[in-house]
Amino acid sequence: MTEIAITDHSDACMDFLTKKFNVSRNTFRYSIRKWKNVHNNVNLLFWVEADILNEDWDICTTIQWQESEFINLSAHKDVSWANIKSIDKAYKNAIEKHHKIIKCICHPCSIPNYWQEVDIEALIELANQYDIPLEINWSYLYKWATNIEKLHTVIQKANKLYINSDSHSLFWLKEYRKWVIKFLEENEYI
Numbered sequence: 001m002t003e004i005a006i007t008d009h010s011d012a013c014m015d016f017l018t019k020k021f022n023v024s025r026n027t028f029r030y031s032i033r034k035w036k037n038v039h040n041n042v043n044l045l046f047w048v049e050a051d052i053l054n055e056d057w058d059i060c061t062t063i064q065w066q067e068s069e070f071i072n073l074s075a076h077k078d079v080s081w082a083n084i085k086s087i088d089k090a091y092k093n094a095i096e097k098h099h100k101i102i103k104c105i106c107h108p109c110s111i112p113n114y115w116q117e118v119d120i121e122a123l124i125e126l127a128n129q130y131d132i133p134l135e136i137n138w139s140y141l142y143k144w145a146t147n148i149e150k151l152h153t154v155i156q157k158a159n160k161l162y163i164n165s166d167s168h169s170l171f172w173l174k175e176y177r178k179w180v181i182k183f184l185e186e187n188e189y190i
């Protein structure tokens with residue numbers, strides 16, 4: 001590798017988590033000072049897992065108020081729930097407005113992303129239209145928090161896919177990988 005992007009949670013998500021658990025932001029490893037590679041010459045990029053905030057085009061793309069050049073787009077239900085009545089409209093507006101900086105749409109079939117409400121076919125169509133990959137998220141597959149039927153639709157219809165760990169530790173990175181490989185093999189995708 002010559003470069004790697006680390007995309008931590010946005011300010012909106014961290015605000016929610018710190019309030020929910022009544023803890024300091026530092027508890028959630030929250031500091032942009034960590035975006036520094038002290039091991040080798042691989043370039044470390046500061047990107048953000050941005051949050052959809054409402055049904056307009058508003059998304060949170062900052063960490064400690066610092067904007068990132070590119071983002072992964074997510075909806076985390078608890079972060080945006082109060083403002084969103086139609087997640088499909090929220091996705092549509094967010095993607096149409098911000099598609100140039102969106103590198104991936106994260107965990108589209110999993111619990112945080114309104115897994116029952118979202119019209120997955122419409123989301124795939126939008127992603128394909130703007131050439132944005134969708135994510136097969138290992139973490140939520142491992143936790144049984146994925147709508148499997150919708151995941152099959154994503155795998156079969158999305159033009160571009162990332163198989164992605166969502167790892168918050170090295171343990172996750174190693175263990176969750178086995179599950180996604182097993183799932184893909186059992187369903188003869190690989």
Ligand SMILES: [Zn+2]
Nearest residue numbers: 049074106107
């Ligand atoms: Zn997420």
